[in-house]
Every structure is written in structure tokens, then in C-alpha cells.
Amino acid sequence: MRGKYLKYFVIILLISIIVNMGFAISIGAAPGYYNFGETDRGKRYAGNIYLMTTSKNDIYVSLSYRPPQASFMTTARTGYNLSNASEEDITKWFTFPLSSILLRPSEKTLITLSNGEILYANRKATFYLNVPRNAEPGYHMGTIDLTPHLPAGGSTPSVGTIGVTRVITVFRVPGPAIRSGDIVAMEAERTGKNQARIDLLFKNTGTVTESVYPKEVKLFDNLGNVIAVLNGGAVKVKPKETKVVSVYWSSKNLKSGNYQVKATASWITGEITKIGDVTVPKEIVKKNVIEQPPGKFPWWLIVLIVLVI
DSSP: OHHHHHHHHHHHHHHHHHHHHHHOEEEEEEOSEEEEEEOOTTOEEEEEEEEEEOOSSOEEEEEEEEOOOHHHHHTOOTTOOGGGBOOOOOGGGEEOSOSOEEEOTTOOEEEEOTTSOEEEESEEEEEEEEOOTTOOSEEEEEEEEEEEEOOSSTTSOOOSOEEEOEEEEEEEESSOOOOOEEEEEEEEEEEETTEEEEEEEEEEOSSSOEEEEEEEEEEEOTTSOEEEEEOOOOEEEOTTOEEEEEEEEEOTTOOOEEEEEEEEEEOSSOEEEEEEEEEEOSSOOOOOOOOOOOOOOOHHHHHHHHHHO
16 A cells, blocks of 8 residues: 555656756856956956846846856966966956846847857846956956846746856956965964964965965974864955964863964965964963943933923
């Protein structure tokens, strides 16, 4: 009896999957890799991409900017060189004249791209790159997100899946783009009974913003034995800026005292290794907080109210 119900369940599940696959649609853009080439500071550039959809019904699409993932930067194609790249925030450099773009499946135009590729597009979308006068030199990368919006009303069928592509855009700002840095100091603070924080003071000695992370921080006891190997997340550091890059050390009955540290900080295209000593204190150091004295009650306000009455 159980096998009979199981058979019906499998059949219903397969029908559901097939129905959802039937309603699955995709939204794409071409070209998927947009290269503005070399740009000048203080100028505005227009970018044009062509939108396509497999939807059988009208659908709206909005464009927005999103920072690139690290994997995009390390696998970029022609027109982008990570060794001379800036990672400064370029979110506000992109503007989109239309809040949403209507794609009609019935409206298709034959388009020939600059690389010779031929395709049928439902609509052309324009966005603008505004390069500020203080833009850092080097290669820059961003991505354009496509967000679908189904029209309101009962005529649009339910959609099981919407597949959306993302457009990678790159450009270069003139000038020497140098990626370099140095660990200028190391410190330790106790953050709990069994935890301490090791801070690396990192200085960006280059000319572009770079993401720095503690690739490996080794701690040694007084006999030279490795007692911990730590790493941490990335921190963005601007040119000539000095920031703290931290790792956390957790150990049962973590003892106070002096420890030797061998720290390696990486910024994807390079790294620096320094050896130093840190002291883990016995107690948690609380920061001094200046408390404001309590304010006096404004008796003059009461007198003023009485006079007005």
C-alpha cells in the first residue's frame, strides 16, 4: 500500500518539476564583458548593452551596479590587468537613466556586436560611467546587475525559475598604478579569558586602493614551537592609509606573556612577511569612556512659560 502511494508521489513530483521547467525563463545581456578602454578623469561615457529574454510575456528589467567578486578580478579577460588594478569603490560612478526597461517578446531586433556576433535583442539599455577628477589610476572593474520585475495583473503566469546574467565592465584610468604595502607594527589585546586579538598595522605604500588580508599569522612559544596558525578577512586600504588587520586566537586557558609572531599580509598581487613580538596581557583592557556630566534642569524655561501665561 505504501509503495502505491509512493508511486503517485513520484509522479506528482515529476509533473511539478516539468511544469516549473516550462515556466522557467532567462534574461541575458550582450556583450557580457564591456570594456570602455582608457578613460579620462572628469569625463562621462555611455555604455550600451542589449537585453534578451525567453519569457513569453512582457517583463520589466532594472539595471544597478554591484562591486565585482574577487573571482571575477582574477579571471578577467583582455583589457584588465590585476597587477595594475585599483579596488576603490566606484559605485557612485555609474548612473542608469531608466528605473526599469520593458522587454516585449514580440519586439526583437537583429543586432551585430563589435566582435561580429549576431543576435536578436528585445531592447537596448544605456548606462553611464562618470569618471571623477580624483579617480585613482589603473584598471577598474564593476558589474551591472539585471533585476527582473513581473508586471502586475493576472495575465502573467507563475514563474518557477528566472535565470539572470551579469555584465562585467572594465576601464582604465591613466597613471602609474602601484600595488604595494608594509606591516609597520604588531600588537596583541586580550578579548576574553580564552581569546586574544592579534593586530597587524598595515600601511598601503602604493598608489591604488587594495584589499589586504592576513594570509598567515604564526605564533611561537619561548622554545620556538608553533602554537597557533591564524588567518582573517580582508580590509580595504586606500593609498598612503594605515589600517588595522586583525586575527583572533582562541585557546583553552590562554596564557598571558610574550609571543613571537611571523605574519604574512597579502593583497592578491603581492604579500609581505614580518617577524615581531607581541605581549598578551593578563586582563581585558577596557577603553576609557569619557562620560558627560548630567545637564542642569532648565529652570529658566519654567519662568519663561509662567511669564507668557
